[in-house]
Amino acid sequence: MTTALITGATAGIGAAFARRLGSQGHNLVLVARDTERLQRQATELHDRHGIEAEVLTADLATEEGIAAVERRLVDRREPVDLLVNNAGFGNKGRYLEVPMADELTMLKVHCEAVLRLTSAAAESMRERGRGGVVNVASVAAFVPRGTYGASKAWVVQFTQGAARDLAGSGVRLMALCPGLVRTEFHQRAGMGMDNVPGWMWLDADKLAEEALADLARGKTLSVPDTRYKVLMGVVKLTPRALLGGITSRTGRKYGPR
Numbered sequence: 502m503t504t505a506l507i508t509g510a511t512a513g514i515g516a517a518f519a520r521r522l523g524s525q526g527h528n529l530v531l532v533a534r535d536t537e538r539l540q541r542q543a544t545e546l547h548d549r550h551g552i553e554a555e556v557l558t559a560d561l562a563t564e565e566g567i568a569a570v571e572r573r574l575v576d577r578r579e580p581v582d583l584l585v586n587n588a589g590f591g592n593k594g595r596y597l598e599v600p601m602a603d604e605l606t607m608l609k610v611h612c613e614a615v616l617r618l619t620s621a622a623a624e625s626m627r628e629r630g631r632g633g634v635v636n637v638a639s640v641a642a643f644v645p646r647g648t649y650g651a652s653k654a655w656v657v658q659f660t661q662g663a664a665r666d667l668a669g670s671g672v673r674l675m676a677l678c679p680g681l682v683r684t685e686f687h688q689r690a691g692m693g694m695d696n697v698p699g700w701m702w703l704d705a706d707k708l709a710e711e712a713l714a715d716l717a718r719g720k721t722l723s724v725p726d727t728r729y730k731v732l733m734g735v736v737k738l739t740p741r742a743l744l745g746g747i748t749s750r751t752g753r754k755y756g757p758r
């Protein structure tokens with residue numbers, strides 16, 4: 502039996518990964534800050550699928566939180582075969598409206614934690630000659646859109662570069678770039694999303710299924726769903742200056758308020 506560790510496992514995309522991997526018979530290590538919610542989820546997944554679901558409470562915006570998950574990932578007695586770096590959040594407000602402390606917390610959770618956890622996992626996976634890492638980025642990685650987009654662009658560049666360096670080692674790395682997904686994300690960030698057209702919303706369970714299929718195919722970049730594959734094709738062909746204007750206007754319409 503293999504073990505998957507998922508950060509941000511209690512809600513949204515992370516919870517969908519936990520459901521999908523649990524239903525496939527993988528044991529789970531569930532990471533987030535809310536211990537009670539983690540425990541409820543672990544019990545439910547254990548009862549439904551007969552798997553072991555371990556709870557690891559950690560705040561990935563802190564040194565202790567990151568170090569605790571690193572320790573779990575390098576534990577040779579209970580190896581982790583798949584890491585899903587998913588924990589993340591949005592900040593309310595545009596550049597210079599967001600307090601610097603919040604910008605730095607975002608970089609800690611989206612970049613430092615992803616770098617350190619990927620490295621801890623990949624090192625021990627390489628020793629065993631197998632394993633996988635999914636780093637959850639966003640389609641926001643491909644448009645000029647504040648610290649959030651920049652942090653996700655880092656996730657994509659880092660993951661694809663590391664995947665190239667580890668080619669042939671048996672360790673697969675993939676950046677996952679979802680479009681809009683119905684989760685707690687926008688509500689937590691105080692974003693008004695009422696005007697977003699229905700067709701733009703993705704389902705978290707389908708997203709997790711497609712992402713795991715892409716990982717199995719050996720992809721290093723996954724943009725689930727035809728709608729967003731087409732949109733990203735258009736983005737690639739659009740001049741960057743024009744793109745900046747469009748994303749800024751879209752941000753004003755749908756963004757934090």
Ligand SMILES: NC(=O)c1ccc[n+]([C@@H]2O[C@H](COP(=O)([O-])OP(=O)(O)OC[C@H]3O[C@@H](n4cnc5c(N)ncnc54)[C@H](OP(=O)(O)O)[C@@H]3O)[C@@H](O)[C@H]2O)c1
Pocket residue numbers: 508509510511512513514515532533534535538559560561562587588589590610637638639640678679680681682683684685686687689
């Ligand atoms: N929803 C979208 O439209 C969308 C689109 C593209 C990419 N994404 C990315 O997908 C990932 C998951 O987002 P989501 O939409 O599923 O959001 P969500 O529903 O708000 O879930 C976020 C999860 O991350 C955990 N988390 C947040 N901060 C944390 C921290 N400091 N330490 C540990 N865990 C933390 C939360 O649990 P606790 O609060 O208990 O810690 C929760 O389990 C994020 O990286 C996000 O940027 C989302």
